[in-house]
Amino acid sequence: MNDFNLQKIDKKWQRIWEKNEIYKTPDRIKNKKNFYHLVMFPYPSGNLHIGHWYNFAVADVYARLKRMQGYNVMSPIGFDAFGLPAENAAILHKIHPQKWTYNNIKKMRKQLKSIGAIYDWSREIITCAPNYYKWTQWMFLQFYKKGLAYKKKAPANWCPKCNSILANEQAEGGVCWRCETQVEQREVEQWFFKITKYAEELLKDLDKLDWPEKTKLMQKNWIGKSEGATIKFPIPNSQFSIEVFTTRPDTLFGCTYLVLSPEHPFIENFKLKISNFKSVEKYIQDSKKKTERERISEIKEKTGIELKDVKAINPVNNREIPVFVADYVLSSYGTGAVMAVPCHDQRDFDFARKYNLPMIEVIQSFNEDKKFLQENSLLMSNGSFQKAYEEEGILINSGRFNGMKSQTAKERIVEWLEKRGLAKKSIHYKIRDWLISRQRYWGAPIPMIFCQKCGWQPVPEKDLPVLLPKVKDYLPTKEGKSPLAKIKEFVNTKCPKCGGLAERETDTMDTFICSSWYYLRYADPQNDKKFASKEKIKKWLPVDIYVGGAEHAVMHLLYSRFFVKALRDLGFLNFGEPFLRLKHQGIILGPDGQKMSKSRGNVIDPDQEINKYGADTIRMYLCFMGPYDQGGPWNPKGVLGVYRFLQKIWKLAEDLKFKEKNNHTSITESLINKTIKKVTEDIENFRFNTAISALMILVNEMSKQPSLEIRNLKLLIKLLAPFAPHLSEELWQNYVIHNSKFINSNSIHNQSWPKYNQKLIQEEKITLVIQINGKVRDKIEADKDISEEEAKKLTLGREKVRKWIEGKEIKKVIFVPRKLINIVV
Ligand code: ANZ
Numbered sequence: 001m002n003d004f005n006l007q008k009i010d011k012k013w014q015r016i017w018e019k020n021e022i023y024k025t026p027d028r029i030k031n032k033k034n035f036y037h038l039v040m041f042p043y044p045s046g047n048l049h050i051g052h053w054y055n056f057a058v059a060d061v062y063a064r065l066k067r068m069q070g071y072n073v074m075s076p077i078g079f080d081a082f083g084l085p086a087e088n089a090a091i092l093h094k095i096h097p098q099k100w101t102y103n104n105i106k107k108m109r110k111q112l113k114s115i116g117a118i119y120d121w122s123r124e125i126i127t128c129a130p131n132y133y134k135w136t137q138w139m140f141l142q143f144y145k146k147g148l149a150y151k152k153k154a155p156a157n158w159c160p161k162c163n164s165i166l167a168n169e170q171a172e173g174g175v176c177w178r179c180e181t182q183v184e185q186r187e188v189e190q191w192f193f194k195i196t197k198y199a200e201e202l203l204k205d206l207d208k209l210d211w212p213e214k215t216k217l218m219q220k221n222w223i224g225k226s227e228g229a230t231i232k233f234p235i236p237n238s239q240f241s242i243e244v245f246t247t248r249p250d251t252l253f254g255c256t257y258l259v260l261s262p263e264h265p266f267i268e269n270f271k272l273k274i275s276n277f278k279s280v281e282k283y284i285q286d287s288k289k290k291t292e293r294e295r296i297s298e299i300k301e302k303t304g305i306e307l308k309d310v311k312a313i314n315p316v317n318n319r320e321i322p323v324f325v326a327d328y329v330l331s332s333y334g335t336g337a338v339m340a341v342p343c344h345d346q347r348d349f350d351f352a353r354k355y356n357l358p359m360i361e362v363i364q365s366f367n368e369d370k371k372f373l374q375e376n377s378l379l380m381s382n383g384s385f386q387k388a389y390e391e392e393g394i395l396i397n398s399g400r401f402n403g404m405k406s407q408t409a410k411e412r413i414v415e416w417l418e419k420r421g422l423a424k425k426s427i428h429y430k431i432r433d434w435l436i437s438r439q440r441y442w443g444a445p446i447p448m449i450f451c452q453k454c455g456w457q458p459v460p461e462k463d464l465p466v467l468l469p470k471v472k473d474y475l476p477t478k479e480g481k482s483p484l485a486k487i488k489e490f491v492n493t494k495c496p497k498c499g500g501l502a503e504r505e506t507d508t509m510d511t512f513i514c515s516s517w518y519y520l521r522y523a524d525p526q527n528d529k530k531f532a533s534k535e536k537i538k539k540w541l542p543v544d545i546y547v548g549g550a551e552h553a554v555m556h557l558l559y560s561r562f563f564v565k566a567l568r569d570l571g572f573l574n575f576g577e578p579f580l581r582l583k584h585q586g587i588i589l590g591p592d593g594q595k596m597s598k599s600r601g602n603v604i605d606p607d608q609e610i611n612k613y614g615a616d617t618i619r620m621y622l623c624f625m626g627p628y629d630q631g632g633p634w635n636p637k638g639v640l641g642v643y644r645f646l647q648k649i650w651k652l653a654e655d656l657k658f659k660e661k662n663n664h665t666s667i668t669e670s671l672i673n674k675t676i677k678k679v680t681e682d683i684e685n686f687r688f689n690t691a692i693s694a695l696m697i698l699v700n701e702m703s704k705q706p707s708l709e710i711r712n713l714k715l716l717i718k719l720l721a722p723f724a725p726h727l728s729e730e731l732w733q734n735y736v737i738h739n740s741k742f743i744n745s746n747s748i749h750n751q752s753w754p755k756y757n758q759k760l761i762q763e764e765k766i767t768l769v770i771q772i773n774g775k776v777r778d779k780i781e782a783d784k785d786i787s788e789e790e791a792k793k794l795t796l797g798r799e800k801v802r803k804w805i806e807g808k809e810i811k812k813v814i815f816v817p818r819k820l821i822n823i824v825v
């Protein structure tokens with residue numbers, strides 16, 4: 001028998017599998033259902049890090065289970081290859097972005113292969129390849145023709161360091177998502193995709209998806225639906241009025257002034273009437289320097305200025321009220337104007353106090369028997385108010401609506417005003433259209449041509465792709481234009497309509513467009529007539545399971561959903577959601593429990609780890625670390641533990657005498673069936689860690705036996721196969737097949753997954769009650785002899801539980817064996 005050398009086994013089987021194309025996925029296999037298993041394709045940084053491994057290697061365990069369960073599993077991989085770093089490398093190291101990218105891809109392909117995953121490399125796609133971005137451009141054209149792509153001048157987030165404009169999602173928190181530089185605002189002509197058209201559907205369809213609740217909630221908040229009313233405030237002695245959007249029409253009687261955004265057109269229209277217009281203008285200029293973030297920041301003091309000699313009329317009581325301009329009101333939300341209710345909105349309260357504006361209390365908090373709650377009283381003994389009461393309640397100081405609950409009053413007040421044409425119900429969404437122009441080189445050129453005579457013209461489809469030309473200088477121009485603007489041969493072209501001289505668009509597309517449809521291309525990656533054929537799309541899509549990082553919650557995952565809905569409405573797809581089930585991996589920390597970083601010196605390099613322990617050990621350790629969606633610190637002892645476990649299996653196979661039939665075995669049928677059930681269900685539910693625990697128990701029992709039946713060895717190897725594909729192939733070939741020549745059908749990875757017999761499992765389960773601070777929050781089925789340690793691990797992995805303990809410190813765990821576990825936070 002050979003030495004235990006996992007690295008050698010890795011290489012051997014990777015070579016044989018590749019030669020035999022055992023993971024090549026046909027579009028159909030007779031009597032098998034297709035299953036589309038997808039991981040988020042990597043950016044070709046040139047280095048596969050441990051986070052990639054955590055995503056890809058662990059997801060592959062699931063893919064392999066599905067394969068052994070009899071599905072025709074497609075698990076493709078490719079490269080999200082356009083983007084800034086290639087350009088930065090070009091500037092820094094004077095290497096062409098294309099060369100840099102393809103060099104990195106070559107290196108990463110090799111690293112990816114070392115995982116031992118079931119990737120079908122014949123389906124590989126590279127988004128910066130002309131045969132791919134041709135279709136990205138084609139999609140832009142379809143969107144354009146449907147009115148889903150348009151150009152407009154817009155204040156945009158400008159990163160002074162990257163010299164580029166960023167989407168809102170890429171400037172969250174007011175900083176550039178790549179370099180964390182503070183972003184500024186700039187007005188530029190830009191292309192947009194009309195994602196807002198799908199706001200309601202994107203929101204509604206979240207209910208259909210088997211996705212982590214947290215991710216769905218993030219999308220929901222990002223879409224930000226608000227139901228309320230638009231209310232007109234007439235301007236005395238004119239036919240004009242100012243419209244506001246409010247979610248609280250029940251507070252209308254408490255509105256004592258209006259606030260406009262600095263960009264509101266009313267200001268320009270009424271400038272002759274505004275006696276302090278000069279100062280107002282100055283205020284507006286100053287506000288342009290601030291980012292949206294700064295403007296709405298809770299911490300910063302609200303500033304504003306009154307429009308002197310202009311008044312508006314509160315339509316519920318006909319009182320004349322002053323009008324202000326303040327930059328905390330955004331022009332891009334609602335109507336760009338707000339009715340201020342100081343007693344019931346804290347922002348308005350702070351503002352009113354600062355500028356000494358009147359306050360009227362109109363909502364009071366009452367308990368269930370309509371008794372006024374003194375402790376919530378706003379009024380202080382000196383007659384002034386202490387803070388805003390923002391909850392709903394019962395109306396006071398509101399004329400005939402007094403005594404009504406907020407809920408009812410909202411409806412009634414709007415109905416009442418509606419009769420006079422002064423209000424209507426309305427809905428607003430926070431989500432904005434997707435800004436897709438980039439003033440960068442390394443992206444797909446936007447296929448549009450501008451003609452002085454004919455305006456914007458789409459590039460005819462037959463002329464696609466618009467190839468990205470070679471340039472010498474990758475920096476955007478000082479005016480913020482793409483470096484492509486410096487290439488005359490690229491810019492100058494003919495108008496597709498009149499044939500006259502015209503100019504090409506020089507902006508490139510946001511790389512998030514490339515990744516919004518790549519999963520469609522995997523179904524038919526070589527097609528040069530279509531982005532993918534209808535039949536092939538039908539065979540594979542939608543994606544059955546998608547595994548990747550939670551950081552993509554509102555960008556990639558929302559854009560992809562929008563793409564599918566738009567393509568469906570264009571008649572190219574017959575489904576409305578791209579990813580039916582979604583799983584996120586957690587984050588791996590360094591051995592010191594800190595975020596991995598080069599400067600801390602706590603980075604784990606997967607290449608080094610597999611050189612030491614082999615791919616199977618690393619795959620299995622990643623599975624074993626803890627609940628998959630939580631991640632945790634890398635523990636070298638843990639890795640060693642897993643390595644020894646695999647060694648134990650190796651020895652077990654080598655030392656034990658296997659018999660066709662064995663009368664002395666004391667491995668119970670119950671344990672066998674229990675293990676199959678547990679491993680199956682745990683992998684299905686991404687509880688890889690507990691699946692491995694079950695395998696460990698089984699291996700322990702087997703090691704105690706003087707001899708075992710061959711069927712039990714076969715079973716063990718099968719259960720091990722998804723986790724440790726290389727070692728299990730080696731054992732399978734040596735102890736089960738006994739054949740020197742490898743043929744595909746004999747591979748362990750073409751065997752079927754074992755089934756269990758429920759009847760043979762002795763019921764040893766109990767229901768463990770989970771309490772948080774003494775309150776019952778969840779229940780789990782568990783082994784009757786589950787240890788405190790195990791129970792705690794299981795409990796903390798529950799989504800329901802995490803909701804209650806997130807961000808809190810666990811003070812104590814009380815465990816009553818076979819009954820309950822109580823977590824005190
Ligand atoms: C009066 C009022 C009274 C409001 C009250 C709230 C509480 P959401 O829920 O986020 O949609 N608002 C409307 N347009 C705005 C804009 N362009 N910039 C800043 N604020 C704006 O918020 C809706 C509320 O935000 C609206 O309801 C409005 O203030 C404010 F006791 O109207 B409210």
Ligand code: ZN
Nearest residue numbers: 451454495498
């Ligand atoms: Zn023309």
